[in-house]
Structures are given as structure tokens and as C-alpha cells.
Amino acid sequence: MAKVNLAAVNYHFGNKESLYCEILRRRLRSINQRRLEKLGSAIEVAGDNPIPLTLIIDILARPLFEPGNNTKEKNGRSSRLIGRSTVEPLPFTQELLATELHLITSHFSRAIRKHVINLQPAEFMWRLNFVIGAMHHTLATLHQMTTLTRGLCQNDDYEGALRHFTQFAVDTFTTPPRRS
Amino acid sequence: MAKVNLAAVNYHFGNKESLYCEILRRRLRSINQRRLEKLGSAIEVAGDNPIPLTLIIDILARPLFEPGNNTKEKNGRSSRLIGRSTVEPLPFTQELLATELHLITSHFSRAIRKHVINLQPAEFMWRLNFVIGAMHHTLATLHQMTTLTRGLCQNDDYEGALRHFTQFAVDTFTTPPRRS
DNA sequence: TATAAATTAAAACGAACGTTTGATTCTATT
């Protein structure tokens, strides 16, 4: 596979690092663009009403759980790549990831916050972090779910994963804060 | 750093792959051993009563959030390594990770399940997966929390992270199932 | 069609890496 001369790669992208960044950037932008488009439409439809939290989460998650958009790559390839890059921060991708992540969180947290107005900002960020972690981890391990769950969940069940994750994320955000 | 002749490594471990596996195995076993010891004590103390869910989660998480036990390595090194290996499954670590993970889940799910008896097995596994994902992701990104949260959370705040995570995990497991 | 530029292909270069070798030092046993 990858039937392409490596010299061509260097000719077009300079070096391997730039190629990796470029791929990551393309996929991130593609996914985030779809997210923002959908969120925009939802805002338009909702008008002054808050958008249903389930819909917000779905918009946030679905582009990652769905197969690649333009290319006919295999299911979940992009999400695996993104999930990895967030965990192992190579020096050159760090900035890109931070920028794109902030682009998303700034838009979505505004939408989500209407449902959880009694949550302190830091508490909200912690929960957002947990939700994002759960999402990426799920996408990264979805291909071996059968083994990990001893048959209780199926491999590559993107549909089921998305359904369970959405419910989980909604619950996470709607749980009232505890004073302890 | 790592002031050790590379030949010595090969002499003792054969090759780099074995060395990596050995380190991962040691750390995993060390952490899981402490977990099981603590859980055993808690079971003993509790007698027939169920162990408080908060305690179960604390036992599950704290060994990962605490600094390395025997060695005087820097905070969170082990957890970073483990978090990584779960996400990028190298062929030779996969079996090790699955075994150790199952060892933990089998013990802890039994303890947790007493609090969430109305949860279907698959649903429970999904939530467990989300919780574990959130935990690993948090540990992996804790060193850049300030950037990621725009100052709302602090870098390397293992104490705060553990506190928030514990509450989050308890809430995740105690949320009643929805029929949708 | 002629010419220049862009792209591709094949080969080779050079640095980095994992590993092995052979000599040397340390440790333990008698």
C-alpha cells in the first residue's frame, strides 16, 4: 500500500514532518468545519431557544465517528490519528491542536453552557476534558472492543459507540455540581 | 540523562522491544498490585456492606495519579506510558495490556456493580470504557492543562485532577440508565 | 510544435539507530 514514490513526498511537502502536519491539519479542519457548519444551522433553527444538549453533543461527536468524508479511507482513520496526536504531543503539532481545539471549545462551550449555567468555569472545563478524553479513547480502542469487554461490546461498532457516548456526555454535563 | 551504556541494555534484555515490555509490565503490575491490595483491604473493612463508590474510584485512580512508587521518577511518568500504550497498540504489548486490564476490571466491576445493579452489562462496560478513557486522557494532557483550558485549570495539578475525576466517575456510574 | 516548467522515478547518500563484538572491570566463590 501507499504506492507512491517517497521522493515525490519530499518534493511536495519538503519533509516528513510537514507532510504529517499537513495531513493532520486537513483532517482536523475538515472535521471542525463540518462541526461548525452544523452548529451554525442548529443555532439558526433554534433561534433564541437553547439547542437541545443531545444535538450539541451529536454535532460534536458524529463527524469523528463517521467515516472519512471526501476520501474513501477506512472508518475512523482520521479520529485515530487525531486521538493519537492529542495524547503524544509532538512539538510541531501542539500549536495546531491547541488552536483547533480552542476553536471548537469556544463555540461549543457557549452552546453547552446554556444547559449548565450553575457550573463553575473550571468545573465545566474538567468535565469537557473528561468527555473529550472518553471520546478519543473510545475511538482509539473501538477496534478491539470485543477483546477488552470480553464480548460484551462489538468491534468497530461506531453506531452503538456514538449512541452510548452521546448519552454519557449529556449526563456528564447535566449532572449538578456537588459542594464537597 | 539515561546515563547507561546501550550495550548493557541489550545484554540484560536482549533487545529494545523486550526492554519496553519489561518496563511496561513492571509499572502496570506495580500499580495494579497496589490497587488490588487496597481493594482487598476495603472489602475486608466493609464486610457485607458495599464499599463506598467514591472509595472504589479513588482506589482505582489514585495509584495512577500519585508519583511513581519505588523509583523517584517524576510525577505521572508511569501513567503517561500506560496511557500511551493503551492508545497505540503495538503488537507485543497488546496482550499484556488486555490481561492486566481484565485483571482490574474483573475485580473492580464486581465492587462497582453493587452500586449500579440496574445497569445492563454492555451499558456498564461502555461507561467503564468512558471513565478509563477520561482518566488516561487527563493524565496524558495534565501537563498542558493551562494552555488547553486557557488558564482555567493548572498544569500538573494531580491533586485537583484526581478530585474532579473521582466525582465525575462516581456520577457516571450512578446515573440511572435511560430507555430511549 | 518547441520550449520551459513541473512532476515522477530510480538510485544513492548520510545520519540515526539497534545491535554485536571483544576487551576490560567487577563480584563471588574456593
Add this chain to the structure above:
DNA sequence: AATAGAATCAAACGTTCGTTTTAATTTATA
């Protein structure tokens, strides 16, 4: 103290990998 085995070291070996080079081919432009 003498000897054998284990452990360590500096050096070198062989491979892999990212990159560059050179030539051939395609594409665009006049």
C-alpha cells in the same frame, strides 16, 4: 590470592530511514 562468571564499556557493524540527487517523463505555455 586465584579463578570463573557476570557485568560494563568503547568501538564498530549493519540496517533502516529520511532526504537529496540526477535523469526521465509529463504538463503547461508560447
